[in-house]
Amino acid sequence: MGESIASHRAWRCHAFGDYHDLVIEQVASRAPAAGEILVRNRAFAVGFPDMLMVQGRYQYKPPLPFTPCAEFAGDVLAVGADVERFKAGDRVMGTLRAGAAAEQVVAAASDCMRMPDNFDYAHGAAFIIGYKTAYVGLVVRGGLKAGETVLVHGAAGGVGLAAVQLANAMGARVIGMAAGLAKLNLVSSMGAAAVIDYAAGPFRQAVKAWTDGRGADVVFDPIGGDVFDESLHCIAPFGRMLVIGFASGRIPTATVNHALLKQYAIIGVRAGEYGRIHPEGGRAVNAALEQWAASGKLTPHVHQRLAFADLLPALDTIAARHVMGRVVCELP
Numbered sequence: 001m002g003e004s005i006a007s008h009r010a011w012r013c014h015a016f017g018d019y020h021d022l023v024i025e026q027v028a029s030r031a032p033a034a035g036e037i038l039v040r041n042r043a044f045a046v047g048f049p050d051m052l053m054v055q056g057r058y059q060y061k062p063p064l065p066f067t068p069c070a071e072f073a074g075d076v077l078a079v080g081a082d083v084e085r086f087k088a089g090d091r092v093m094g095t096l097r098a099g100a101a102a103e104q105v106v107a108a109a110s111d112c113m114r115m116p117d118n119f120d121y122a123h124g125a126a127f128i129i130g131y132k133t134a135y136v137g138l139v140v141r142g143g144l145k146a147g148e149t150v151l152v153h154g155a156a157g158g159v160g161l162a163a164v165q166l167a168n169a170m171g172a173r174v175i176g177m178a179a180g181l182a183k184l185n186l187v188s189s190m191g192a193a194a195v196i197d198y199a200a201g202p203f204r205q206a207v208k209a210w211t212d213g214r215g216a217d218v219v220f221d222p223i224g225g226d227v228f229d230e231s232l233h234c235i236a237p238f239g240r241m242l243v244i245g246f247a248s249g250r251i252p253t254a255t256v257n258h259a260l261l262k263q264y265a266i267i268g269v270r271a272g273e274y275g276r277i278h279p280e281g282g283r284a285v286n287a288a289l290e291q292w293a294a295s296g297k298l299t300p301h302v303h304q305r306l307a308f309a310d311l312l313p314a315l316d317t318i319a320a321r322h323v324m325g326r327v328v329c330e331l332p
Contacts, residue, residue: 010102011311014065016056019315022068029104032080037109039092043121043330044100045071046314047129047158048247053098054315062098069100069311072107073115073124074331083109091115093124095272100125101311103331110279113286116294126300126326129271130162131289134220136271137242138167140285142218146171151207151216151231153223154247155192156183158326161301163220164190169297172218175210177203177227186301186324198227207234215239225250232258239264301325 010027013019032038050069052058073093076086086092086109094112099105115124138144150167154160155176167174168191176192178184184195194210196203207216215236221228225248228241232254235241241264246252254266275282292298303325306314314327 008103009308010067010099011069012065013054013068016054016061016064019051019054020312022054022311024309027067027102030106032078032083032106034081035083035109036080036106037076037083037086037092037094037112038078039072039074039094039105039107039112040077041072041100041103041105041331042074043072043125043328044069044102045125045129045158046101046311046318046327046329047071048318051315051318060097067099067102070096070098071125071127071129072096072100072105073119073121074105077104079109085109086112086114091121091124093119093127095128101329103308110283110286113290113293116290118296118299119293122302122305122328122330123300125328126158126302127293127298128289130158130300130326131166131292131298132285133159133244133269133271134162134166135285135289135292136274137220137244137267137269138163138170138218139288140274140281141267141269142220142240142242144170144172144218147173148217149173149175149211149214149236150218150220151175151177151234152187152192152220153177153227153231154221155187155195156324157222157247158300158323159222159244160220161187161190161325162298164192165298166292167218167220168192169292175207175216183324190301202230204230204234211236218242220244223247224252226252228252228254232262232264235262235264237263241266243268302328304328305330307331 076090094107156178174192176187179198219231222244224246
């Protein structure tokens with residue numbers, strides 16, 4: 001059980017377009033329904049998809065007005081009927097399709113996890129989406145095995161760093177790709193055995209050199225475009241090309257005769273949708289991630305900690321592509 005105040009502050013989007021038009025408003029609080037928990041929010045992560053959603057360019061368009069951002073961490077205030085995993089006072093981290101940029105959050109208990117003692121609230125807010133994407137991609141869909149080589153694109157981003165850490169923890173050999181020395185150094189520190197700078201140009205020969213000519217067993221690609229095209233020339237026979245997203249802005253195509261000749265698979269990865277389509281599998285993924293988080297082997301890199309009122313500067317940093325890991329806005 002528990003109590004909430006009648007209203008709370010939240011960032012609100014009243015029209016799709018420029019994220020600088022977002023405003024803070026007082027909105028009504030509500031009690032959790034069956035299967036839900038009410039959380040006093042202590043931190044929320046800000047990501048590239050959040051910016052796209054406000055701009056109306058994301059695949060999911062919430063009804064207007066809406067509160068942006070999808071990841072949060074905080075303290076449970078109250079639980080709805082049928083919720084047994086959590087109680088008032090528990091520290092939790094969770095996800096929503098939208099609504100995390102607020103002082104209070106109501107979320108499905110099934111979309112929340114216990115926050116391990118080794119995480120602070122910023123780590124909790126930055127964990128689930130990146131690491132769930134990495135886990136569903138590499139483990140569930142990609143079938144990654146110890147000893148295999150993984151080529152991770154956008155390796156200094158939140159999702160990319162999660163993939164680097166997870167693959168390394170599983171005993172795979174990681175080649176991380178990023179732009180610039182600072183990002184490459186961060187990727188190395190997170191466990192990559194080799195790093196390649198996009199500024200060096202076509203990367204197929206470098207990948208083949210690192211793999212004795214064989215290529216990468218798994219390619220983790222949240223970028224698409226030219227990066228996807230080039231990756232098909234350095235994927236190993238029987239390799240798995242994981243399509244995570246299209247941050248480059250161009251959705252690539254592939255010729256199936258090339259896939260036939262090299263015998264690789266192109267696999268789409270939508271981590272959140274995986275759990276919605278396959279609830280039992282989604283619960284298994286959540287349980288595995290809770291264990292990984294508690295192990296201390298997977299910890300998100302928080303690039304910047306800002307205040308609740310600093311959502312717009314956070315989005316500016318993301319738009320400028322300066323972020324390594326995640327940006328988090330914290331609440332007292």
